[in-house]
Amino acid sequence: MSSLQTLQTCLPLQLLTVTLVIFILTATTEIIRHRFRQRRRRLPPGPPAIPIIGNLHQIGELPHRSLWKLSRKYGPLLRVKLGFVPTVVVSSPEAARELLKTHDLHSCSRPALSIARRLSYDYADIGFSPYNDYWREVRKICALELFSVKRVQSFRYIREEEIESLVKTISHHSDSGKPVNLSEKLMSLAVAMMFRAGFGMSSRKIEEDNKRFRGFVDEGNEILRKFSAEDLFPYVGWIVDRVTGLHRRREKCFHDLDEFYEDTIRNHIQNNNQEGREDIVDVMLKIEREQLAVGDKRFTRNHIKAILMDLLVAGIDAPATVLTWGMTELIRNPRVMKKAQTEIRNRIKNEGMVKEEDLEKLEYLRMVTKETLRLHPSGAMLLPRESMSEFKICGYDIDPKTRIEVNVWAIGRDPSAWKDPEEFFPERFIKNEIDVKGQHFELLPFGGGRRSCPGINTGLSLVELGLANLLYCFDWKLPEGMTKDDVDIEEAAGISVQKKVPLQLVPVKTTIWSWGLVQTKVPRPEAKYVISDMDL
16 A cells, blocks of 8 residues: 555544544533633522422422521522522612612513413513513503503593492491401402403493402412423423313413403404593504504504403502502501591591592601502512523622512511511601602512513502592491401412401591582592603
């Protein structure tokens, strides 16, 4: 064999050897660099995780309390694993400020959640949609068309009518001297308000189908709070969801709600807004007819249904829950209730009912509302975020695709931010600029940053007006044999953290209300009530 032939034979072998050596050296270098980088990385502290389930065994029926207890041991930035999902929990104002202000853009997406995906028509809503062009456009539409100050004011007559109806109902009960299930009455108020303003239902229709409508609200909230194995254990979790029945329950909930949305939309199209008053479905149908673009898509029927799901879940349960907790804390703190009633009755005089323009006069009532939201935010934990890139919070590294939970319940009880945090003390807000609109990170009941709640004005209007009229029109007593220390404050699990045991109180009609109601048979002229809009 010639030397040329020998060279041709050996060359492929030499080339293969060199390539193999380069590959081994490169791989070894990358492994060393990765291990060195891992040693240099500083991940948030947290409890040891068990293989496969992670820290799920440490999460109880009330996750906000379980995670709060862990954060007291490991720190305000806590790292846990929910199945295979790395999760960071924020439990202090300082950490929340870094997340929602400094790193808002890095962490404002949403994780993929199977139940939310189904109920929101593949993330066509506002709450569960990932951060993208579509979400920015639909958020803008909702902020300008559905939840603007002007739109909130347009539903003022519904709020005032429904609250007056509530007061009259409670008045009839007061004649018997028996306790009223206030939790039930306040939920009915929120259902009536949202189904009239959002879905265009008549009061008679709501009264006839109240049980069915309440079922939609309760089931939607109940199923959305469930941990789906499909989300926590990729590739195999769907099997668990079918065995436990969660998949079947999710599908039934979806089809029931879809049928309801279709009936509602069909009725709106047939009636063609004959009364001349637009509700939220009317507005969205108009947007659909105008074929507005949302990102790279058109605004379609599924977008309407998805946004109606947000209204059904967040727009009803949250204000009813806050109102119930507000009355609970007031009956447990007679000094605060007396002070709030004195302010309202001195400033409203004998006018029959508190109107929306009157709320600006009631400074102490605003403090009571803030204090209620501090101790009892309707959503104890904000909807989960997902990090889109690597960043640091409080010196700790946060990896991409990390689920991030903000425990606003724990932040409202942080002793470094609040003196005597477990005490219900509205006076803490005197000469205090802290508000609830997401700019002060000690108080975040509606979230902050890009993913803050767009319906804040709608919710606050109902809470403040409802609370003012309950305190103006009635004195309140506990059932016979009970003291304020006997009032149960145990929480129930859910998207909104409701009171587990319904609030039962005895209403006593006041002379000031009874006399004033007679004087106001002729409606007063409408006055413009201005609510400052949230930062968008």
